[in-house]
Amino acid sequence: MSALNVTAGFVQLAFRNLRGYKLRSFLTTLGVVFGIASVVTMLAMGRGAKEEILREIDKLGIRNVIITSVKPAETKGGAAQRTWVSAYGLRFKDLDHILATVPGIARALPVHSYAEQAWFGSRKEDVVVQGVTAGHFDAVKLKVAMGRDITDDDNRVRRGVCVVHLGLLRALGWFGDPIGFRLQVGEQVYEVVGILEDEEFRGLARQALSSPAPSQGEVYAPYDTVITRVGLMSYTRRSGSFEASNVEINTVVVEATNQDDVLVVSRMLRTLLDKTHDVKDWEIVVPLELLAQREKAQRVLDVALLTIAGISLLVGGIGIANIMLATVTERTREIGVRRAIGAKRRHIVGQFLTETILLAGAGGILGVGLGWVGTFIVGQFTQWEARFTPDVALVALVVSCAVGVMSGILPAWRASRLDPIQALRYQ
Amino acid sequence: MSSPASEMRGAPAVGAADAVIDATGVHRWYGEGDARVEVLRGVSMRVLRGEKVAIMGASGSGKSTLLSILGCLDRPDAGGYRLDGVDVLQLSDDEVSDLRLRRIGFIFQAFHLVPQLTILENAEVPLFYAGVPLRERHDRAKSKLEQVGLGHRLHHRPSQLSGGEQQRAAVARSLVLEPPLLLADEPTGNLDTENGKAVLALLDRIHAEGRTIVMVTHDSAIAERADRTVHVRDGLIVDSAHAPAGKATA
Known part of the structure; x- marks a missing residue:
C-alpha cells in the first residue's frame, strides 16, 4: 500500500466525514481563519514597512553625514544684537580642516543656500537657492529627469544656470518648455538647464537638507555662481528689523568611503567641530542612525503584532481541539x-488527525484570503504600506496545518484508545 | 500488508485441522476479588469450515461476551482461542485488527453503518483499511452491493434506507474482503418479519457459497435454520444440538 494511496484515502475519508457536519466544520475553522488572517495582515504590514525602510536606505544616501549650520542660541540681550551681523556656522576653514584630518571621507560637498523669491510676471514663489557642487545630486540621490546636472564646468566659469522641479515653474505659471527658461530669483536670473525627477517619496536626508522650505521650491545653482553673485551675507526681515547673517557654508554633505565607516566618521566630525567651535552652531544628521532607530522601532512593533496574531491563532487551535474532542465523544x-471492522489504531489516529488538519488547512486558506483583503483595506485607509506576498501565504498555510496537527493529536489519540466493545455499545 | 496469521499457522489441536473456530476453556470475568463476576466459565467450542451455527441464550447468559471473544474484539482471561488456525492470544493489537479485517465479517443488530457516509462509502471502509487502491475499492464495493440487491441505492445515506436495506448493506460491507467467517449478532433483531426473512435468505445464500456463519439469536425459528445450535446459560455451554443433517462436532 503506497503512502500516497493511504494519504489520499484519509483525505477522501475526512472529506466524506466533514461533509456530514458542514456548519460545525465551518464554525470550527473560524478561529483559525481569523488567526491566520491577522498573521497574514501583520506579516504583510511588516513586509511593507521593511520595504519602505529599504527604499529609504536607497534614497537617503546611507553613506552620508550631513552637517548643517545653525544659528546658536542667543546668550546676550536681544536689543544690543539687533544691528549686528551675526557670523556663525561652518566656515571654509572647517571644510579644509575636515578634509585634512578626518580619514575615510570620499567627498565633502559644501552647500551655500539663501532664501529668496522667484517671480514670473505677477506671480511669486518662495524658494531656497542652493549653491551646490558637481556630484551633489548623486550624493543625496536626487535624479535629473530632463536636461543636465550641475557640472564642475558650471562652477568654474560661474554659469548662471539652475536645476529645479517642474512644479516650481508650473506654480509660477510657465507651461512652456522648461529647458532654457530664464528663472528670475530676486535680482538674479538663472537659466534652467535641468529638471529634477519628482520625489514620490521624501527621504530623511532630504528633509534634513531642505527644511524648512518645501522641496518643490528648491533652486539648485552652481556653488561658485551663488557665492560670487550674492556673497556670504543673507538678510532676513524679522519683526520689523533686519537681521544680517554671515554664514560661509550652510551645509556640508560628507560621504564616507564605505557604509561601515559612517558612524566613525560622524563621531570624528562631532569631536572636531566641538573642539573648533566655541558655540554649538552646527548640527549633524546621520541618516544611518535615523534608519537604525526606525528599524528598531519597527522590530518592536513587528514582535508585538505577531505575538497578538500568534495568540489569536493559539485560541483558534484550542477551539479546534475542543470541538474535535467533543466530536470524538459523539462519534x-x-x-x-x-x-470492529478491522481498523487499526493508527487508522483511527489518521482519520481524526486528517480531519483536523483539513479543517485547520481550510481555515488557513480562508484566512489567507481574508488576510489579503485585510491587507488591501489597511493599505487603503492608512498611510502604512502593506505588502502581501506569496511566501506570506505559504507560511500561513504551513502554520495553520501545524496548528491542525497540534490540536488534532490529543483527540485522535483518545479516539484510538477507545475500547472497541465499549465504543460499540455507546449510545 | 502481510498477514501475520499465515505465518502463525502452527500445528493445530488434534481434530481441529479444519476448524475455523477453536475455543477451549474460555473464561472471562470482570472485577477483582470478591467483586469478581465470571461471565464465561470455561467455554469450549469448535466450528468447522462451512458450518452454520446458532448461539442461543437468555440475556445475561454470556452469549454476547462469547461472540465478542470469537470476533476477536475481546480477549479471554483464561483458556485458548484459535481462529482459522491462528492463536489469537499471541497477537498484538494491530495483528488482531488485521485478523478482524480479513478473516471475520461482522453483522450487528443495529446495522452500525457510519451515518455520514453513503452506502457505497460504507462498503468501501474495510477495503481502505486493507490498503486496496482507490479505484478498486469503488468497484469492489459496488459489485458487492449489487449482489445484495442495493445497486440502485449506492449513493444514499443509511438514514434514507429501510432497516432491511441497511442490514443488507452491512452484510455487503462485511463481505467485501471475502472473510471465511461471518459473525452475526441478532441480525434480524431490529427488522420486521418481511425484511428479516430477506436478510436470513441472504445469509443462507452466503452460507451456501461455503462461508462459515456463527449467529447469535433468541429466535428458535431462526436457530433451526442453522446446522446446529449452541445453548449458553450462566457462562457455560449447556447443550449443543445438532440439526438433523448435522455434520459437526462439538
Whole structure:
C-alpha cells in the first residue's frame, strides 16, 4: 500500500466525514481563519514597512553625514544684537580642516543656500537657492529627469544656470518648455538647464537638507555662481528689523568611503567641530542612525503584532481541539464500528488527525484570503504600506496545518484508545 | 500488508485441522476479588469450515461476551482461542485488527453503518483499511452491493434506507474482503418479519457459497435454520444440538 494511496484515502475519508457536519466544520475553522488572517495582515504590514525602510536606505544616501549650520542660541540681550551681523556656522576653514584630518571621507560637498523669491510676471514663489557642487545630486540621490546636472564646468566659469522641479515653474505659471527658461530669483536670473525627477517619496536626508522650505521650491545653482553673485551675507526681515547673517557654508554633505565607516566618521566630525567651535552652531544628521532607530522601532512593533496574531491563532487551535474532542465523544460508536471492522489504531489516529488538519488547512486558506483583503483595506485607509506576498501565504498555510496537527493529536489519540466493545455499545 | 496469521499457522489441536473456530476453556470475568463476576466459565467450542451455527441464550447468559471473544474484539482471561488456525492470544493489537479485517465479517443488530457516509462509502471502509487502491475499492464495493440487491441505492445515506436495506448493506460491507467467517449478532433483531426473512435468505445464500456463519439469536425459528445450535446459560455451554443433517462436532 503506497503512502500516497493511504494519504489520499484519509483525505477522501475526512472529506466524506466533514461533509456530514458542514456548519460545525465551518464554525470550527473560524478561529483559525481569523488567526491566520491577522498573521497574514501583520506579516504583510511588516513586509511593507521593511520595504519602505529599504527604499529609504536607497534614497537617503546611507553613506552620508550631513552637517548643517545653525544659528546658536542667543546668550546676550536681544536689543544690543539687533544691528549686528551675526557670523556663525561652518566656515571654509572647517571644510579644509575636515578634509585634512578626518580619514575615510570620499567627498565633502559644501552647500551655500539663501532664501529668496522667484517671480514670473505677477506671480511669486518662495524658494531656497542652493549653491551646490558637481556630484551633489548623486550624493543625496536626487535624479535629473530632463536636461543636465550641475557640472564642475558650471562652477568654474560661474554659469548662471539652475536645476529645479517642474512644479516650481508650473506654480509660477510657465507651461512652456522648461529647458532654457530664464528663472528670475530676486535680482538674479538663472537659466534652467535641468529638471529634477519628482520625489514620490521624501527621504530623511532630504528633509534634513531642505527644511524648512518645501522641496518643490528648491533652486539648485552652481556653488561658485551663488557665492560670487550674492556673497556670504543673507538678510532676513524679522519683526520689523533686519537681521544680517554671515554664514560661509550652510551645509556640508560628507560621504564616507564605505557604509561601515559612517558612524566613525560622524563621531570624528562631532569631536572636531566641538573642539573648533566655541558655540554649538552646527548640527549633524546621520541618516544611518535615523534608519537604525526606525528599524528598531519597527522590530518592536513587528514582535508585538505577531505575538497578538500568534495568540489569536493559539485560541483558534484550542477551539479546534475542543470541538474535535467533543466530536470524538459523539462519534464513539462509529469508532467502535470501525475498530470492529478491522481498523487499526493508527487508522483511527489518521482519520481524526486528517480531519483536523483539513479543517485547520481550510481555515488557513480562508484566512489567507481574508488576510489579503485585510491587507488591501489597511493599505487603503492608512498611510502604512502593506505588502502581501506569496511566501506570506505559504507560511500561513504551513502554520495553520501545524496548528491542525497540534490540536488534532490529543483527540485522535483518545479516539484510538477507545475500547472497541465499549465504543460499540455507546449510545 | 502481510498477514501475520499465515505465518502463525502452527500445528493445530488434534481434530481441529479444519476448524475455523477453536475455543477451549474460555473464561472471562470482570472485577477483582470478591467483586469478581465470571461471565464465561470455561467455554469450549469448535466450528468447522462451512458450518452454520446458532448461539442461543437468555440475556445475561454470556452469549454476547462469547461472540465478542470469537470476533476477536475481546480477549479471554483464561483458556485458548484459535481462529482459522491462528492463536489469537499471541497477537498484538494491530495483528488482531488485521485478523478482524480479513478473516471475520461482522453483522450487528443495529446495522452500525457510519451515518455520514453513503452506502457505497460504507462498503468501501474495510477495503481502505486493507490498503486496496482507490479505484478498486469503488468497484469492489459496488459489485458487492449489487449482489445484495442495493445497486440502485449506492449513493444514499443509511438514514434514507429501510432497516432491511441497511442490514443488507452491512452484510455487503462485511463481505467485501471475502472473510471465511461471518459473525452475526441478532441480525434480524431490529427488522420486521418481511425484511428479516430477506436478510436470513441472504445469509443462507452466503452460507451456501461455503462461508462459515456463527449467529447469535433468541429466535428458535431462526436457530433451526442453522446446522446446529449452541445453548449458553450462566457462562457455560449447556447443550449443543445438532440439526438433523448435522455434520459437526462439538
